[in-house]
Amino acid sequence: MPESHGRVAACPGPELPLSMGLSVMMKRLLESLSAWVMLGAFIVPGVLWAESSVEEEPSDMALPLVDIQDMSAEIEPPAPDPEAVFAEQVDRLATGNLRERREMAEALVEGGHPRAGMILNALLEGRLLTTWSTPETPALIILQRGEDAPGRVEQAVTGEVLADGVPSGARAVPINNPMRNLLRDLAAMADMNHALPQRRILASERLMRGSLGPEQMALIESRLLVEEHPRVIDALEITQAVGLLRHEDAQVRLESLERLRGSLLAVVRSTVGAVAEQDPDPIVRQHAVETLEAIQTRIAFYRFTENLFFGLSLGSVLLLAALGLAITFGVMGVINMAHGELIMIGAYTTWFLQTLMPGNLTTALLLAIPAAFLISGLVGVAMERGIIQFLYGRPLETLLATFGLSLILQQAVRSLFSPLNQAVASPEWISGSLAVNPVLSLTWNRIYILIFALLVFLALLLILKRTTLGLKVRAVSQNRAMARSLGVRASWVDAMTFGLGAGIAGVAGVALAQLTNVGPNMGQSYIVDSFMVVVFGGVGNIWGTFVGALGLGVMTKFMEPFAGAVLAKIFVLIFIILFIQYRPRGLFPQKGRSAEA
Template sequence: MKYRVTYPVKFVVLVLMLFSFIGTSIAQEEATELTFSATVSRLKVRALTAKGKAIEQLAKFQNSRKILILQALVDGDLFEVRDSGQIVIAESKEDKYSIVLADNGNGIGLVESSAIKKIKLNNRLRSKIRSLVATLQLNSAAAEVRLQAVKTLGKSINQQSLFTLKKRAEIEKDDDVLDALGLVIALDNLNSTDRLIRLKGIETLKQKTSLKAVNRLQAIIDKNNEGQFIEPDAEIRKQANSALVKIQARLQVYAVAETVFFGLSLGAVLVLAAIGLAITFGVMGVINMAHGEMMMLGAYTTYVMQLLLPHHIGLSLILSIPAAFMVSGIVGIGIERGIIRHLYGRPLETLLATFGVSLVLQQAVRSIFSPLNRSVITPDWMSGSWQINDFLSLTWNRLYILVFCLLVFAFLLQILRRTRLGLEVRAVSQNRNMAKAMGIPTDRVDAMTFGLGSGIAGVAGVALSQITNVGPNLGQAYIVDSFMVVVFGGVGNLWGTLVAGFSLGIANKVLEPYAGAVLAKILVLVFIILFIQKRPRGLFPQKGRAAES
């Protein structure tokens, strides 16, 4: 009788066991199903696969803050507080960071940058988050957000995202978004097994100005290595070919426009670099080898201004323009008064002396700022590009520099034409003795002219700081180009400099795709040498008795 257990007892035991089983399974359920805050705090794990899992889980929550958190993570604004391990979204405020808790948006206040640690990502996680965010934003109320989301998803399409996009296409009202959706769906149609759907896809692609469409169509009409067509269906090949011809006709126009823009923007840099020299070398006849260093000083002025106004990058850039003009101008006047005025009429000595000055200035910058390049931050409004379509996008920084170059040119032209200084400069450059006899203080005019040329070089340096390195060698990179432009354009002629700069820029960019960057530059140089042989005075030679002598 020892082990006799009655039925009711057995039943109770069974029920108890059942309960305990359910109890543990509930507990397990809780372990895997983390709360929103706990998932957010798992983003700080270092292992990338675990971090990826946490991101996926986060996207599944029905929480209004998830897009915000994911966006902050991909923008590099999500941090971990070193002491407490809390996950926060931080915004830079002066030297400190203003932080709010990521999971509920409660503000914590200002902290030092050393108190928080950025949550790091690699490329794979970054693109994963971007497509997650895009999927979530596909139903956003704002059309631009939806358009961006479609474009992001279209970059790497898979079955799931395609399904979502097709769903969206059924209810989408906005034309631009529909257009973008149409492209993605048409590209997918080409992979279909149904011939009619494929032909429909090609028909749609014909209307699109898209690189992806071109490449996809090209793939259809390509042959493989054995010289056989990859696509067996002749009708589809024919349609694809005619669609491609149609797109390419449009593409041609954009390609020309792009080359011209590239050429003009390169030309603008050349003109900016050369225009100061056009004054000192062209008008005054001084071979100033330190011209490049004047540009370097301008670029360093931009750097210093940025250090002074670290939280107003855009403003500091604009203020740099007059500041650089002053700095380089004053140094220029100093050089003229100290060295060059003793050497007028002795070009070889001037050349040597100014070359010495350029070395001194370079080494001075090395000693003051270190031989390393300095980082000049580009303001947001100068980054990125104006995307007209897939084939043509104009980068903002180049566009601004082009406009800036024209403004500087107009400004200089007005000074020479309309001001008293301009009048005196022209008089002195045409006939120094006669001008002196008429009571013009040639000494002062020389100094002012040299200052003006140097100041303009400084202004050019501000522009250069936005597209190239700010370092001690900045000037050297441009001095040869500057002389080239001035000589080609015709010494002493501002319009010549403008035309020469732009035409050399365009010539370079037309040649580059065929000849490569190295050979293109050489070809342009050879052309200039030949041109100077034929016309030693450049494109627009100065006329008159003074120029002849």
């Protein structure tokens, strides 16, 4: 943002305290005037607010820049220390009587102190606390930070962090309903000039929920004159349009309705809904109904997108869990009931690496992927060499033996670590969510897991189609005797194949550890699902597993809104049971006469 930097550079010197002083002074000068009129006058003459872009480091600081020449004529008495004024205002806001508190709230907005908006918001949300004041110890005013820094407790005025948290005896500063309404507007107005665009958007949306009186409309208008961030401009215009729905001119109302068509905010919907019912002009009512319908259509579309995303996300989890099985069951015909435990081993590897290097979550996670592949893979090779190789051609016996193994592995983890679930932390870049618009936000961990599942799938596809191991695996799976006579070491290929399937289960465990609890029983919850996916997709076909997993995931999530999670799952199970009747070999059966026998 070169332009804003330029502006900062144009006003050298200690502009911050000076501007602060100016505003306080102005308040003194114009005491008789209504605070609202003054505020409008304060901003309109051309106070410019520096803007930092979204990408810049977050800061609570607003940098008000004042055109000194315009104002200097009015400066007469020396300005009192702005910080002291601010502290006093905050103190009276917290401890004074109701009338005083209202005045102080207004004064804080006018004062334009960077912490003012935060304090007013905290007051509004009951996060501004005080202790009882005695002559010896004056009341301590504390601010609990909200969503931007959860759990942080600090001194309201200075922002100094209180390590001990909320002291006992602190209580929320009480407010009443008229005060609440006033505060909503005031807090929004204080944030309207915040350095962070998101905060300005938030302030604009908050204004929308408030009274949207003439002062607020004037504030929006003046802000629109100077605002440059496109998304903030959008937000402001929407807010303005909501306000203009009360305009006496029907034409203006119609135009604002038109402008609101694109908005997905809940407030917009309810306001337009109110217009559709209450507006005196039938044409406006009619338009409001249409606008509402347009909004609903868009919301329905985003709901659909959201469901699709959740479905694909669930599908990617199923895919990860089932891919390993698609190898061991699909390609080798081994019913591996310990598959879930191989996933569990992968998840425990992640947890273990994290406890080894607690400060470095990202490295631990990235290291966990190859480590889990190796460990689960080795366990798989050991299983194959130790037990499964003696049971080829006896699928039901394999099933029982591997079930026994799964019990042993579970108990081993219980005895080695603990029967309780372990907490696996996620690096910061994985947590949080991507808010596309007010009705659609996608969590980052699910997005990453979706991508990760696709990568694992592609890698597996490459291994099977492009490497010698893959060729040998396919050869052995189609005709053991023939492959053996062509010089393929079938037993070695078996071990490697099983190891590959087991390793992929381990890698799945790394990803699943980011989503769910890591505990000795976690494997069991995936085993039935994984089998369903492989059977549904068609045994011996990796693409079938892919389609099966994503299909079942999407199907489940689209059923959930009207059936509930449990019923949706039951329906999917019943669907698979019925589907198997119709296509006993899955979606993509292996073809040929030999498959019929």
